[in-house]
Amino acid sequence: MKHLIEILITLLLTTFVIITYQSSAATALTVPKKMQRLNINRIAVVTGANKGIGYAIAVQLAQSGHFSNVILGCRDETRGQNAVRDMVNELKKYANGNDNVAEISFLQLTIGVKSSHESFRKSVQDQYQKVDVLVNNAGMAFKGSDPTPFAQQCKPTLDVNFRGTFDFTEELLPLVRKGNDPRIVNVASMAGRLGQIKSPELRNRFAASDLTKDELHKLVDQFESDVCDGTHKSKGWGGSNYGFSKLALIAMTRVWAREEMSHHVKVNCCCPGYCDTDMTSNGGPRTASDGAKNAMLPATIEDCPTGEYFADFKPARWV
Numbered sequence: 478m479k480h481l482i483e484i485l486i487t488l489l490l491t492t493f494v495i496i497t498y499q500s501s502a503a504t505a506l507t508v509p510k511k512m513q514r515l516n517i518n519r520i521a522v523v524t525g526a527n528k529g530i531g532y533a534i535a536v537q538l539a540q541s542g543h544f545s546n547v548i549l550g551c552r553d554e555t556r557g558q559n560a561v562r563d564m565v566n567e568l569k570k571y572a573n574g575n576d577n578v579a580e581i582s583f584l585q586l587t588i589g590v591k592s593s594h595e596s597f598r599k600s601v602q603d604q605y606q607k608v609d610v611l612v613n614n615a616g617m618a619f620k621g622s623d624p625t626p627f628a629q630q631c632k633p634t635l636d637v638n639f640r641g642t643f644d645f646t647e648e649l650l651p652l653v654r655k656g657n658d659p660r661i662v663n664v665a666s667m668a669g670r671l672g673q674i675k676s677p678e679l680r681n682r683f684a685a686s687d688l689t690k691d692e693l694h695k696l697v698d699q700f701e702s703d704v705c706d707g708t709h710k711s712k713g714w715g716g717s718n719y720g721f722s723k724l725a726l727i728a729m730t731r732v733w734a735r736e737e738m739s740h741h742v743k744v745n746c747c748c749p750g751y752c753d754t755d756m757t758s759n760g761g762p763r764t765a766s767d768g769a770k771n772a773m774l775p776a777t778i779e780d781c782p783t784g785e786y787f788a789d790f791k792p793a794r795w796v
């Protein structure tokens with residue numbers, strides 16, 4: 478009898494060991510190797526990162542080896558969470574054998590809504606205390622087929638692409654100034670070329686090396702008011718709300734670059750090129766990933782300049 482009990486106990490123990498081994502083996506097989514985080518603490522924020530060029534910029538930042546965390550700022554919670562899920566899956570394939578992958582997370586962010594800017598800043602401040610690279614990618618453009626009259630398209634376009642981007646950046650600046658090799662990259666456009674403004678006096682004011690934030694805001698307000706009363710062309714402005722919003726963003730980049738020098742923040746802008754995204758109704762010949770490389774340069778290159786405009790993968794002239 479004693480012998481039988483001993484055999485039973487041995488059987489039970491063996492079964493327990495086998496089950497335990499199998500379940501740990503199963504865990505090892507079913508749960509993918511945790512992506513290892515870089516042994517650095519650098520935080521990147523990308524706005525409008527749930528699709529298009531912003532999504533591609535976030536993927537490339539996460540793979541670059543320069544960041545421990547990439548935060549996607551997206552206005553819609555579901556789209557933001559789906560983007561995190563898709564990006565993490567994409568990065569897992571890449572991470573196979575590669576440890577230099579950043580952690581991806583999402584925070585709600587509507588550019589142009591002050592309370593959203595504030596709660597975004599507060600969350601980042603509480604969790605990370607700083608931002609090393611801010612990529613202002615979120616932007617909008619009315620489609621050519623949109624029936625909204627030109628004058629009514631002006632304010633919504635400026636409110637996101639220029640005023641909202643300005644306000645959000647100012648909100649985050651105290652955190653960016655605490656960054657390690659801190660940078661801001663504004664995704665502008667070749668549509669923001671200076672030459673769209675016909676009046677040489679106006680053009681000179683945007684390009685002036687002593688342009689101030691206040692003066693730039695006044696010029697933007699003047700453009701809007703002239704568009705609204707239909708006098709913009711006779712007063713020497715260009716004929717594109719979107720183009721003007723990006724021109725103002727490029728001018729603002731140069732003002733920030735100058736003013737932030739004492740805080741060692743490098744501020745640059747770029748044109749991604751004409752890309753295959755929703756904004757262009759997939760009409761652009763360049764992939765979003767290739768377009769994103771124009772933002773990656775000022776976000777990651779060594780000895781980064783400041784106040785530059787990058788296009789076609791190199792610094793370019795703003796004309």
Ligand SMILES: NC(=O)c1ccc[n+]([C@@H]2O[C@H](COP(=O)([O-])OP(=O)(O)OC[C@H]3O[C@@H](n4cnc5c(N)ncnc54)[C@H](OP(=O)(O)O)[C@@H]3O)[C@@H](O)[C@H]2O)c1
Pocket residue numbers: 524525526527528529530531551552553556586587588589614615616617637664665666667748749750751752753754755756757761
């Ligand atoms: N595609 C091109 O050929 C091209 C050329 C030159 C410059 N750009 C610039 O590149 C940037 C990205 O363009 P894309 O082609 O990738 O455009 P997209 O596919 O339309 O994506 C735009 C992104 O910005 C977000 N967004 C728009 N308004 C927002 C707001 N108020 N608050 C927060 N997020 C907002 C969108 O969010 P939802 O998904 O919620 O709408 C989306 O994530 C834009 O600044 C654009 O002007 C694009």
